[in-house]
Amino acid sequence: MARELEGHLGVLDSFTGAALGILSVASGIYTYLGVSSLLDGDGAMTAFAAIAYSVAVSVGIFVFWSYMMRLFPAMRTARARSGLLGAMGLGSLAIVAMSSWLNAAALAGAAAVEQHLAATVQEYQVSLERAHEVSLRAQGLERDVARARQSFEDLSEQEATGNLSGLAGRGAVFRVLRQKSEELQGLERQISSQEPLVASAFAEGNALLSRMRALTVEPGPVETRSVEFSEQAVRLAGIITRLRQLSVAPLVQRAAQDLAASVVLPELDGSSAASRDAQGATITSVLEVLGQRARTLQAAAEEVIALPPPVETTYTPISAADAVILYARNFIPSWAGAIAIDLLPGVLVLILAITQSAIRSGKEGKAMEDVMTIAELRAALKAARDIDMALIQPGAAQTARPPAGTKASPQTQRPDQDTPPSAHPKEALE
Numbered sequence: 001m002a003r004e005l006e007g008h009l010g011v012l013d014s015f016t017g018a019a020l021g022i023l024s025v026a027s028g029i030y031t032y033l034g035v036s037s038l039l040d041g042d043g044a045m046t047a048f049a050a051i052a053y054s055v056a057v058s059v060g061i062f063v064f065w066s067y068m069m070r071l072f073p074a075m076r077t078a079r080a081r082s083g084l085l086g087a088m089g090l091g092s093l094a095i096v097a098m099s100s101w102l103n104a105a106a107l108a109g110a111a112a113v114e115q116h117l118a119a120t121v122q123e124y125q126v127s128l129e130r131a132h133e134v135s136l137r138a139q140g141l142e143r144d145v146a147r148a149r150q151s152f153e154d155l156s157e158q159e160a161t162g163n164l165s166g167l168a169g170r171g172a173v174f175r176v177l178r179q180k181s182e183e184l185q186g187l188e189r190q191i192s193s194q195e196p197l198v199a200s201a202f203a204e205g206n207a208l209l210s211r212m213r214a215l216t217v218e219p220g221p222v223e224t225r226s227v228e229f230s231e232q233a234v235r236l237a238g239i240i241t242r243l244r245q246l247s248v249a250p251l252v253q254r255a256a257q258d259l260a261a262s263v264v265l266p267e268l269d270g271s272s273a274a275s276r277d278a279q280g281a282t283i284t285s286v287l288e289v290l291g292q293r294a295r296t297l298q299a300a301a302e303e304v305i306a307l308p309p310p311v312e313t314t315y316t317p318i319s320a321a322d323a324v325i326l327y328a329r330n331f332i333p334s335w336a337g338a339i340a341i342d343l344l345p346g347v348l349v350l351i352l353a354i355t356q357s358a359i360r361s362g363k364e365g366k367a368m369e370d371v372m373t374i375a376e377l378r379a380a381l382k383a384a385r386d387i388d389m390a391l392i393q394p395g396a397a398q399t400a401r402p403p404a405g406t407k408a409s410p411q412t413q414r415p416d417q418d419t420p421p422s423a424h425p426k427e428a429l430e
Contacts, residue, residue, distance in 0.1 A: 068088055075353075109320025112331060114222060249305045
């Protein structure tokens with residue numbers, strides 16, 4: 001198994017570096033797109049800065065994972081592996097911080113900005129509907145005012161026929177009742193005049209919302225659509241403010257406070273003291289009823305005023321990178337792809353470490369001849385022959401050289417006669 005794994009690693013090593021380089025370049029390209037969306041301007045310096053950053057990211061990723069692929073599988077102790085594993089974790093975090101989020105911005109930046117636009121439209125819609133609801137509740141106070149006005153008109157009719165104070169005609173009590181009914185009638189007309197304004201503002205706000213929704217899905221660059229979206233958002237915010245100002249609840253509250261406090265009492269015009277006493281008693285009763293009606297109107301107006309106001313909504317333009325981070329949960333596949341393209345070599349590092357460990361465990365406890373390959377055996381035999389030749393040649397030369405002062409024998413001088421070979425190189429050496 002060890003020999004088979006080593007053969008596979010030899011084949012894989014031939015293109016692993018190229019594959020790592022391609023991944024690094026791809027990450028650098030998406031990093032360039034992400035950086036370009038963050039930098040202001042479109043000049044040469046901006047493009048150069050984006051290119052420099054993306055190139056640095058590509059080189060850093062390539063070098064970091066090259067180190068890990070070479071060093072981590074070679075570690076044999078748990079301490080060394082733990083140290084390099086911690087370094088790999090820190091390096092992975094650094095890669096995510098400097099590259100992966102920009103890759104995600106390049107992959108899903110436009111969609112994230114559109115998501116931001118859609119969320120802003122939803123917030124504006126809620127605010128518009130809330131402002132319209134409060135205005136309609138305020139317009140509903142018109143019925144309370146009309147009911148109070150009708151009650152005073154009915155009392156004045158009763159006073160005119162003598163059924164209230166006992167004195168028929170249009171005397172002091174009649175004038176007091178008419179005075180308050182006319183005040184309430186004027187307030188009622190003011191409330192009615194606000195109704196078409198409220199309806200017009202709400203219709204205009206809905207038209208702006210429709211346009212803003214269309215801008216979130218229209219084709220074309222999202223930056224251009226964001227500019228028009230911002231303009232529409234400003235107009236819509238003004239309409240929401242106008243709807244809040246059109247609420248008549250504060251007006252009804254002030255009118256209710258003045259209803260009982262600002263009574264102009266006429267001079268009693270009874271012909272006798274008894275009739276004047278009857279008029280005074282009736283006016284006192286009318287003032288009590290007036291106070292009750294005023295408190296009822298004031299309570300109704302305060303109930304409308306106490307309603308929660310629409311949430312203050314302001315559109316804030318956002319970059320593609322910030323949008324991807326803000327709406328990260330909606331773009332999990334894009335984030336997964338952006339991180340995977342940077343951290344995929346980490347899986348290769350673990351595969352290499354497991355494979356090298358399997359190779360080492362396969363070789364441990366085996367004899368040399370059990371683990372040698374044919375190539376290694378041939379190399380060993382060649383080395384042994386070279387050693388034997390190195391040992392044989394000096395001994396043969398010394399045997400062939402005659403001692404000093406003696407003549408060589410004829411046998412020694414014959415060049416065609418060979419010395420009998422020894423049975424083994426070691427014997428020849430001896």
